Amino acid sequence: MKSLKKATLTIAVFLFVLISPAWGKVYIDLAAPASKKVPIGVQEFKDLSGAPSAKDKAERDKLKKELFDAVVTDLKFSGFFSVIDSKANLEDPASSGITAAETDFKSWRAIGADALVKGGFLVEGDRLTVEVRFFDTATERQVLGKRLVGSMRNPRRIIHFFSDSLYEELTGNKGVFTTKVLFVSNSGGNKEIYIADYDGRNSMKLTRNRSINLSPQWSPDGKKMLYVSYKKGTPAMYLLDLTTGRDEQLSSKSGINISGRFSPDGNKVALTLSGEKSPELSILDLNTKEYKKLTDNHGIDVSPAWSPDGSKLAYVSDGSGNPHIYVLDLLTKNTKRITFNGKYNSSPAWSPDGRQIAFARSDSGKFNIWTIRPDGTGLAQLTFEGDNRNPSWSPDGRYIVYSSAARGSASLKIMRSDGAEIMKLNTGIGGERAPAWSPYLK
Amino acid sequence: MNGIFVRILPVVFLGTALFVTGCQKRVSTEDLAGQADSTQAQSNVAGTEVVPEGGAVGEGGVVTAEDIKGNSDARLGGSYASLTPGGDELTKKAVEKGQLFTIYFEYDKYTIRDIDMENLTKNAKWLGLNGSIKVRIEGHADERGETEYNLALGDKRARSVMKYLQDMGIQVQRLDVVSYGEEKPAMDGQGEDAWSKNRRAEFVIIAN
Amino acid sequence: MRSGQMKSEMKGFGKTLAGSAIFHALLFTLAFFVFGTESGRVFISPVYTVDLVPGPKGKDAGAARPEPAPAVKEQAPLPEAKQEAPAVKQSAPTVKIKEKPASIDNALKAISEKVQKRNDEEAVSSSIDDIRKRVEAKKEANAKLSKLREELSTSESRPAPTEAAMRAAKPGNAPARAGSTGGSLESKYPAYYGIIRDRVQQNWIYPPGTRESKTSVIISLKIARSGKILDASVEKSSGNTVFDESLLSAVWKASPFPPLPVEFEGNYLETGIRFCPGCQL
Numbered sequence A: 001m002k003s004l005k006k007a008t009l010t011i012a013v014f015l016f017v018l019i020s021p022a023w024g025k026v027y028i029d030l031a032a033p034a035s036k037k038v039p040i041g042v043q044e045f046k047d048l049s050g051a052p053s054a055k056d057k058a059e060r061d062k063l064k065k066e067l068f069d070a071v072v073t074d075l076k077f078s079g080f081f082s083v084i085d086s087k088a089n090l091e092d093p094a095s096s097g098i099t100a101a102e103t104d105f106k107s108w109r110a111i112g113a114d115a116l117v118k119g120g121f122l123v124e125g126d127r128l129t130v131e132v133r134f135f136d137t138a139t140e141r142q143v144l145g146k147r148l149v150g151s152m153r154n155p156r157r158i159i160h161f162f163s164d165s166l167y168e169e170l171t172g173n174k175g176v177f178t179t180k181v182l183f184v185s186n187s188g189g190n191k192e193i194y195i196a197d198y199d200g201r202n203s204m205k206l207t208r209n210r211s212i213n214l215s216p217q218w219s220p221d222g223k224k225m226l227y228v229s230y231k232k233g234t235p236a237m238y239l240l241d242l243t244t245g246r247d248e249q250l251s252s253k254s255g256i257n258i259s260g261r262f263s264p265d266g267n268k269v270a271l272t273l274s275g276e277k278s279p280e281l282s283i284l285d286l287n288t289k290e291y292k293k294l295t296d297n298h299g300i301d302v303s304p305a306w307s308p309d310g311s312k313l314a315y316v317s318d319g320s321g322n323p324h325i326y327v328l329d330l331l332t333k334n335t336k337r338i339t340f341n342g343k344y345n346s347s348p349a350w351s352p353d354g355r356q357i358a359f360a361r362s363d364s365g366k367f368n369i370w371t372i373r374p375d376g377t378g379l380a381q382l383t384f385e386g387d388n389r390n391p392s393w394s395p396d397g398r399y400i401v402y403s404s405a406a407r408g409s410a411s412l413k414i415m416r417s418d419g420a421e422i423m424k425l426n427t428g429i430g431g432e433r434a435p436a437w438s439p440y441l442k
Numbered sequence B: 001m002n003g004i005f006v007r008i009l010p011v012v013f014l015g016t017a018l019f020v021t022g023c024q025k026r027v028s029t030e031d032l033a034g035q036a037d038s039t040q041a042q043s044n045v046a047g048t049e050v051v052p053e054g055g056a057v058g059e060g061g062v063v064t065a066e067d068i069k070g071n072s073d074a075r076l077g078g079s080y081a082s083l084t085p086g087g088d089e090l091t092k093k094a095v096e097k098g099q100l101f102t103i104y105f106e107y108d109k110y111t112i113r114d115i116d117m118e119n120l121t122k123n124a125k126w127l128g129l130n131g132s133i134k135v136r137i138e139g140h141a142d143e144r145g146e147t148e149y150n151l152a153l154g155d156k157r158a159r160s161v162m163k164y165l166q167d168m169g170i171q172v173q174r175l176d177v178v179s180y181g182e183e184k185p186a187m188d189g190q191g192e193d194a195w196s197k198n199r200r201a202e203f204v205i206i207a208n
Numbered sequence C: 001m002r003s004g005q006m007k008s009e010m011k012g013f014g015k016t017l018a019g020s021a022i023f024h025a026l027l028f029t030l031a032f033f034v035f036g037t038e039s040g041r042v043f044i045s046p047v048y049t050v051d052l053v054p055g056p057k058g059k060d061a062g063a064a065r066p067e068p069a070p071a072v073k074e075q076a077p078l079p080e081a082k083q084e085a086p087a088v089k090q091s092a093p094t095v096k097i098k099e100k101p102a103s104i105d106n107a108l109k110a111i112s113e114k115v116q117k118r119n120d121e122e123a124v125s126s127s128i129d130d131i132r133k134r135v136e137a138k139k140e141a142n143a144k145l146s147k148l149r150e151e152l153s154t155s156e157s158r159p160a161p162t163e164a165a166m167r168a169a170k171p172g173n174a175p176a177r178a179g180s181t182g183g184s185l186e187s188k189y190p191a192y193y194g195i196i197r198d199r200v201q202q203n204w205i206y207p208p209g210t211r212e213s214k215t216s217v218i219i220s221l222k223i224a225r226s227g228k229i230l231d232a233s234v235e236k237s238s239g240n241t242v243f244d245e246s247l248l249s250a251v252w253k254a255s256p257f258p259p260l261p262v263e264f265e266g267n268y269l270e271t272g273i274r275f276c277p278g279c280q281l
Helices: A002-022 A054-078 A105-110 A155-171 B002-043 B065-069 B089-096 B114-129 B147-167 B192-198 C002-039 C059-063 C070-075 C077-088 C104-121 C128-154 C159-169 C190-202 C241-254
Strands: A027-030 A038-042 A081-083 A115-124 A127-136 A141-151 A180-185 A192-197 A213-218 A224-229 A236-241 A247-251 A257-262 A268-273 A280-285 A291-293 A301-306 A312-317 A324-329 A335-337 A344-350 A357-362 A367-372 A387-393 A399-406 A409-416 A421-424 A432-437 B048-050 B134-140 B175-181 B200-207 C217-224 C229-236 C268-275
Touching: A027 C190, A038 A054, A054 A081, A054 A115, A054 A127, A054 A155, A127 A155, A141 A155, A155 A192, A180 A213, A192 A213, A192 A224, A213 A257, A213 A432, A213 B147, A224 A257, A236 A257, A247 A257, A247 A268, A257 A301, A257 B147, A268 A301, A280 A301, A301 A344, A301 B147, A312 A344, A324 A344, A324 A357, A344 A387, A344 B147, A357 A387, A399 A432, A409 A432, B089 B200, B114 B147, B134 B147, B147 B175, B147 B200, C190 C241, C190 C268, C217 C241, C229 C241, C241 C268
Parallel strands: A027 C268, A038 A081, A038 A115, A141 B048, A367 A387, A387 A432, B134 B175
Antiparallel strands: A115 A127, A127 A141, A180 A192, A180 A432, A213 A224, A224 A236, A236 A247, A257 A268, A268 A280, A280 A291, A301 A312, A312 A324, A324 A335, A344 A357, A357 A367, A387 A399, A399 A409, A409 A421, B134 B200, C217 C229, C217 C268
16 A cells, blocks of 8 residues: 555656646757758869869869859758768868769768768860769768769759759659749849749849839749730730740730739639729630630739649639638639738739648738638748748749848748748849749759 | 586577677678679769750740840830830920829729819819820829739729719720839838829820 | 685586576577567578679669669668568578577587588678678668658658647647747747747857757747847756856847747747757657
8 A cells, every 4th residue: 555655656746747847838849950950061073074274274163163052052952961061071072083982981971971972073165064972971872873964054953953863862752953933123223034043043034125024923834934014015914935035925905914824734824804893813715815704893803823723713802801812713613712810911822732822911011921721721920020922832832932021122032831941042133022933844 | 517508508609609690691791782782883873864955045045025126125115105104295294284183092992082083173174175185094003012913903093093084074095094003103112101102093195 | 625625616616607608698699689679680681692793682683773872772671671581481591590409419510500601601701890880870870861761751841840749739738828828839830939949049059068968958938029039048957057058048149039920919929948959859
């Protein structure tokens, strides 16, 4: 009896101690740094053609830097690796090779690297061959090795190809390292449309009409861009073929032809046209060139976003008095309002898996990015400061790119779909807005 | 007793030795495989992948229709004389003379306010008197909302003004409508002072 | 007399020695059985033939395919081998450990035969320690990489928060007090939670020598609606003030935090940041 009492008391005390500190408060648990990320070393790329001539040296050094930087950017972006500062690298690239047999793995383990990337390149005129190898330093084995041939004009692209393969190797999912982002910038005095790599590099101007250009959107095959332009005086919709440069007018009805979005099957474009009563949603069939009106009311209906299966459209309407988001079922024609809070809810973007809609909401003037499920439940705030708008999902649904303005200057940022801050895109352009993340390209 | 011990000991020791060497053996097997693998892996780089030319716009930049035509300044295009507010001479004069008034709106609204009614009526009267004049009503919004929504808002404002003029007897052929959303503010900056000046419908003479 | 005494002492000593040796051997063998099974070591060798010539067959052929990442495929053979073990029992050149030999003589014979065979077949000699170390390191690395792969294949957008949420949810949620969210911060505002965590994490510099510490420190934190810190203090010390201070200063460095979530009710958010580096997360 006595021992039983003792036992119960001990258990009780034990449980009490276990439970009590946690009463009433939730703790944020910090993980040991890099406990989830694999420390990885990256070695300077090796010029496989031997020693360059004096006049080539500068160019080759620049190439080395570019390749190295692209590798580090991709590794960091994947979220799996913490890249060890190359200043700590012990192995001399000049005297070591890039294969497992020619690598002193001990020296990499010594600096704490669990994984290693090495590479080499060969320049033949405009042709650039890059060899990249990913090693497991503990087993001293190569996990992935690729040799890729590309152009000297875009060495980063070659690395991104490798990163896609590596990502797929490690996760079984497609990487987004070769995807791109469209955006608008008025840094040249007026709004023109640009394109850049997913990390903001290699930016290029796509429109040059010195007018007002807005709302770039991708076709599902990644080959065309839909956009609105005032180049002929009124807001009309155009289609730019990104592979040929051919520019075609798609919709120029009287009034506004705006907020066009390709349907997932690529055959239709949902857009807003001036209606008799109010701006209305319409669908333009790209094959028949016929318009079909979807809404007919006294409210403003804009910014349609297709669900990935093409059966629904989320859009913005001021029918309730101020802008809110609605979901229109294209089959049943039923409309359901899904936002009820905030003063201004806008730019819905459907996630690739169809489970969430990201949008921008303003409560007191500044916008933030929120997500909500298509049925209206699961409202969640993702950003908390600055003025954040125009969310656009990466094709794998892991990330969201959006425009973020603070103190007058606007830039593009990428966050994880759960709100974790990832990075700011350095395009070198400035004043960037209205981003649109491409589908998988290649 | 001793004998048994003597005989068991070697058995036991050998047995343990066996296990130990056994495990090591497996270890070395794997090791060999590992090394062999890395030599094999060497060759998996042999299959070279060619990175295709940049999908988007090649790498040489896109050539737009505008560039080819050489007529790249849209500001001079067509009957849309000006992209800057009140940039047209005729309109300037009319505004100066108090003949054409800009109509202003409340935040997120497109209904004509009572205070603007007088001005709008004056516009209608002036147009009535000058039957040959054609105007373009340009609708604008302040910069607070979203781009696409503001384009639609500007459109509603312009049309709301147009409807009023039509009701006042002005023929529809003389009225043109365009929305600029938040793209062409009359006054830059933030705060209600600037915003209130941007929520407007402007009249621009396009023919006479 | 003396020799007799010595003899008997020797005898006694011999007994103890023998007894001790047997005990140790048994323990050793037992250990191999127990730990062997846990770590996936196979006692009964699946049919690996060891060729000296590079390019071994068997399991290795699979890994030598031009397909990349032998490391990935490497994991597979180990558990598979485990399952193969009972089947392999029937095939020839293996030691039937579980079967007891009819007599000690037979056992001795079988064992010495096996040892002979092994000695014949063994080709590469490497230091035992070296190999053991490599196996350990490899296991660890493979474990890390495979853990990563596991996480990646199962997790979607909320890896860490879900784990922490499960832990946090267990003690139960207290009713919300004025200004605090009780147990709901992480489940209601996961993005905000994540941002605080990430920012403090990024600003935290470990004091040297504390990496493996198993004691935890808790900083209690009060955040105003604007994101500014109203109060931050050590709620539970780790016992090492330098360690405590390092986390506290990380919290300050990470501030001001973003404004509290719009839908959060109350004038301030009360929470705690806990860290235990040597604890499993």
